[in-house]
Amino acid sequence: MRIVIVGGVAGGMSAAARARRLAEDAEIVVLERADYVSFANCGLPYHVSDEITRRSALLLQTPESLRASLDLDVRTGHEVVAIDRDARTVTARRTTAAGVDEITLPYDALVLAPGAATVRPPIPGLDLPQVHTLRTVPDADGLRAVVGEGARRAVVLGAGFIGIETAEALRVRGLDVDLVDLAPHVLPPLDSELASLLDAELRDHGIRTHVGVAAEAVTALESHDSDENDGSYAGDSADGAVEVRLSDGTTLTADVVVLSVGVRPDSHLAAAAGLELGPQGAIVVDARQRTSDPHIWAVGDAVAVRHGVTGTVGPIPLAGPANRQGRRAADAILGALTPAQEARGVLGTAVVRVFGLTAAMTGASRRTLEQAHIEHHVVHVHPGDHAGYFPGAEQMHLTITFAPDGRLLGAQAVGRAGVDKRIDVLATALAAGMTVDDVAELELAYAPPYGSAKDAVNMAGFVAQNVLAGTLRLWYPEDLEKVMAEALVLDVRSAGEFASGHLPGALNVPHTQLRARLDEVRDAAAGRPVRVHCASGFRSYLAHRILDQAGVDSANLSGGMLTLRAALPDLELVTD
């Protein structure tokens, strides 16, 4: 049996390795158009930053090591240009010093793992040599070279995962960095009230963020601009600086531009072969990774997957699912796949380090649920990563979304410690179809350096239970204008906290005094509802319970001032 695999990175190489382990006698050929296979594409920004110092660390395998270890026939520099489905052959073009030739290989099973390609919006100037991408090892080499040659100013177009990592890498290397995104905030998959924390962290480290604006053109500057640039940077081909014009009228000067506005399935080969494609051109596969051709399987960033929460079908380019899809395709081809091992929905679990912060997410965000018109609740909590009485505890922002029947729908978190752990736990809960009751009851490992007896995850579950039980009624930052207009804002923090900055018109009654001062609150409310808040939402929850049981129309600000200020970073507070 001959298995031919097109693409030798995450999904393709997982398929190849798994196939060999199951079938010692199969002929397994991997055709990779680039010069490298099995490279650490998620590590590229860290090589640009020099955190990963050795380039060789990125090259996890070579054709030689794969031949020795797994008896794979890995051919780099081979671009597959055609699939003949009737003849069951692929044709690959190989460029060597001697010229270009083509080979045709028959297959019994074909695995397509072509990955994704950088989206190139129709912006004039993207073909200038100063404009880079960061998807391959040569891309990283190129960026390191311009940094090494003295580039001082960078513009990164796109503030998604890779854009942020690249901006940080260039900043760490000492460049002035502007980071631009068309979306209203950085890291668009994150809800806005968490994304603002990343924006602040980026700015604290000297990166200028420009959100809600498009890049309209990249233009080469006259060479004397390079002279104005202290003569310190000439570029690898003396290309000089460029100007990036944004839709808000800003112009940014840069020695290097990195285009990172997203990727799309690189499915032109599948399309040409007449395979069924889905949204965004993603290759349609069944739960066994099989395409519309029974002899062709597909895996990785080029395929369409079902979102595990919303049910939406489309590409979700992530390394973890790609690797498991590769394994699954090999199992399916070799008859080793059980029904329990068929594909499940993808949750989009992801994490990114942003200087000292970690941001992570799984499942459906609040915005995703709103756009999909899926009924849901949202709670915001601010627990510590470990027991507050143990040194070094860091408060995180943790948000969960859940259905009216209690089923968990998603989670997001930002903080300086313990964020990845909580999102991994919630991703597991989500995969299991857990409810917020289940989450509240999770029995997680507790010792003071690691967690709390009531873990951050349990706390989110408790709050969600209270919402569903009706013992906690929430209001949200987006309600602020209406609340200020129509309700009494009751700030139950201490007098000192209140004095340091509070909402205009708020009444301050520390929660410990509320029982004794209920009449005062009733008088101030004068028939209006009372909208309570504190710093993080816990003391105000106690106050809300007192008010609620006293018959006062009350609600508690979800996540307190921490969430409010993150949601509305420009909010002006009154100081006394």
Place this chain on the structure above:
Amino acid sequence: MRIVIVGGVAGGMSAAARARRLAEDAEIVVLERADYVSFANCGLPYHVSDEITRRSALLLQTPESLRASLDLDVRTGHEVVAIDRDARTVTARRTTAAGVDEITLPYDALVLAPGAATVRPPIPGLDLPQVHTLRTVPDADGLRAVVGEGARRAVVLGAGFIGIETAEALRVRGLDVDLVDLAPHVLPPLDSELASLLDAELRDHGIRTHVGVAAEAVTALESHDSDENDGSYAGDSADGAVEVRLSDGTTLTADVVVLSVGVRPDSHLAAAAGLELGPQGAIVVDARQRTSDPHIWAVGDAVAVRHGVTGTVGPIPLAGPANRQGRRAADAILGALTPAQEARGVLGTAVVRVFGLTAAMTGASRRTLEQAHIEHHVVHVHPGDHAGYFPGAEQMHLTITFAPDGRLLGAQAVGRAGVDKRIDVLATALAAGMTVDDVAELELAYAPPYGSAKDAVNMAGFVAQNVLAGTLRLWYPEDLEKVMAEALVLDVRSAGEFASGHLPGALNVPHTQLRARLDEVRDAAAGRPVRVHCASGFRSYLAHRILDQAGVDSANLSGGMLTLRAALPDLELVTD
């Protein structure tokens, strides 16, 4: 309604606080025999070590703060001495400067949260003033005092969680520390092949461990022994040193002895009231925390719980479950508990820091399953906490147990990073009743600083899938003697690794050469089965697949040399 709660730490105070949030008009009285409520008992060893420097950090709440915030009537120094179930009253004894008096309080609902008491084995000398325990804030004060007064030598009896933490704390403070346990290894809940790693870490930090031995007597030394002790330590009451005699004949001299051999439910009050008790005297409760008396609930270390995997009923003293039980009892008393919120099995999820190592576990260990005669498989893997190409990756020891039908039964891990995260994920998987197929498919957050595209947890799932599919046959350290006698040991590491230390009689064929040297292996085996290994189990898995498909009777050492050496720390290897 009056709710009386006996015991004001984790479970009791959770019940009190939750009850108030649900019932503003209830009278809630907390009777605590000690002088402190809501103290951080899990933090006590870290106060002894001075990692938690401020004593006040341990005191999370005071009766005054609880009155102000939650309108609780918290009475410290009140020991409940009797329950009159017919009259629905409790009698508490209060010792004040003026003497001892008794009060009797009626209740509508009574919550028992008496906790656990230190097990005091019948060892002569445990009543000497040099013998301490570490269960309360005054206990921590006492240990800090003897350290401050110059104690130089400590013996800790019991190498469970608190014993290990206490031994580390005293070592950090500069004492010579001997740590003694009757069990065959430190941290008895951990399987032996992981516990040896903790033993090595303790020894590397200068703690002498004595396992498989009992303390037989503690004897006060004559006062001149104190003089021999450089006069540097006299003790707070000039008690001098003691001698601890062990069952192996060793005698240890110590200025301070800490007794930490375990706890038992402190259920004497419940027993006297005629409530139903279960194994080890634990109070029997239903899934709503109700005892055999419909007006009495019980929570925390004193109650019997059902183990979530084995079904065994008994006490499992852990802070997390205690807190949730308290919350549940309040909900039940106040009619707010839904069926989905009733008690589930307890998994015994726990974690401990041992100097630079973390050890964590959830569910059933290998030994527990063996003792319960529950059919199971075990796999050992050694994945990194994050991508190997990113700086600082640490290899962990991760073990999972699972049933023949694939259901996860338990997990344990030891390592320098990422251990608590993986055990929390697996605890969540266990709570969900996941199979190893589910675990293999978990979609966890991946970026190079946080994990791998195939996370440690996924890897364990993959290996388990292979075992169930029959594509991976394992052998274990306990098979070593038989393997050495009856099989060819095939070491597929590199020649350099082999030379640095290998099993006697092993044949070295690096895995990359195996296909070409199959005949050589067959000749060496001479009809015997082939038992393969490498360093961690991965390369030997590839070799095993080659051998298996070539028709050779082969099996792969679970976890490789890393697990073998951890399981058999005294194993002598041959160097060439």
